[in-house]
Amino acid sequence: MKPSRYNDLASTVLFTKRNRRIKVLRHHGDLKLYGMGRSAAVFRIKNENRVIKVFYPAFEKTAIEEKQNYEKLNGNPYYPTIYEAGINYLVMDFIEGKTFFECLAEGIPLKPHYIEQVDNGLQFAKAAGLNPSDIHLHNLILTKEDEVRIIDVARFSQEKKCTQWDDLKIGYTRYYQRPFFPKKIPKWVMYSVSKFYRLYKYLAIKRGKE
Numbered sequence: 511m512k513p514s515r516y517n518d519l520a521s522t523v524l525f526t527k528r529n530r531r532i533k534v535l536r537h538h539g540d541l542k543l544y545g546m547g548r549s550a551a552v553f554r555i556k557n558e559n560r561v562i563k564v565f566y567p568a569f570e571k572t573a574i575e576e577k578q579n580y581e582k583l584n585g586n587p588y589y590p591t592i593y594e595a596g597i598n599y600l601v602m603d604f605i606e607g608k609t610f611f612e613c614l615a616e617g618i619p620l621k622p623h624y625i626e627q628v629d630n631g632l633q634f635a636k637a638a639g640l641n642p643s644d645i646h647l648h649n650l651i652l653t654k655e656d657e658v659r660i661i662d663v664a665r666f667s668q669e670k671k672c673t674q675w676d677d678l679k680i681g682y683t684r685y686y687q688r689p690f691f692p693k694k695i696p697k698w699v700m701y702s703v704s705k706f707y708r709l710y711k712y713l714a715i716k717r718g719k720e
């Protein structure tokens with residue numbers, strides 16, 4: 511079978527590791543680096559309303575899991591549609607908008623109905639037999655049409671319970687919704703809170719095991 515154009519594009523992406531951080535060394539001219547996460551780099555594809563998510567070496571297993579999870583979510587408007595999957599890549603809808611993280615950094619208010627939309631999307635995933643996990647501010651996108659989209663579903667098939675979204679919602683109602691709570695939050699503050707949160711969770715799990 512002839513390799514697809516997307517497969518050719520994905521094969522041009524080269525990563526390098528410097529100071530324990532992964533960087534994109536080179537890629538095809540039709541790709542534009544759009545975002546990077548823990549497991550992959552996401553590129554916009556020239557003249558298409560799609561992105562290609564190219565997983566870092568050693569994250570091939572994550573690519574398969576994410577593809578299988580998206581198959582279960584196929585057709586649900588809260589999630590991007592997947593058009594092609596390869597060993598180390600996924601091609602999906604480009605969701606134009608800002609992540610919740612960017613909204614908070616820029617002072618764009620997060621309205622209660624966005625939270626409801628996330629809940630609806632996660633409810634659908636549960637009904638499809640998945641276990642929504644790793645729901646954080648970088649994986650939720652607010653579109654120009656004022657709608658919420660959920661991305662990065664690789665960990666939706668893990669077995670252990672993830673409380674991240676419930677914890678974020680507690681923070682939302684307990685602090686963010688208060689009239690005097692700042693609606694624009696510096697990025698360094700959010701990164702620090704997330705570091706402390708992860709440390710707290712790690713220690714809580716360790717204590718639970720002892």
Ligand SMILES: Nc1ncnc2c1ncn2[C@@H]1O[C@H](COP(=O)(O)OP(=O)(O)O)[C@@H](O)[C@H]1O
Pocket residue numbers: 544545546547548549550551552561563590602603604605606609648649661662664
């Ligand atoms: N379909 C998409 N449309 C628009 N932006 C996206 C899309 N998928 C990913 N991104 C952007 O790329 C970033 C990294 O992608 P993500 O799928 O979360 O990777 P990882 O699995 O490594 O966390 C996201 O935080 C988001 O900013």
Ligand SMILES: [Mg+2]
Pocket residue numbers: 547548648649662
């Ligand atoms: Mg992510």
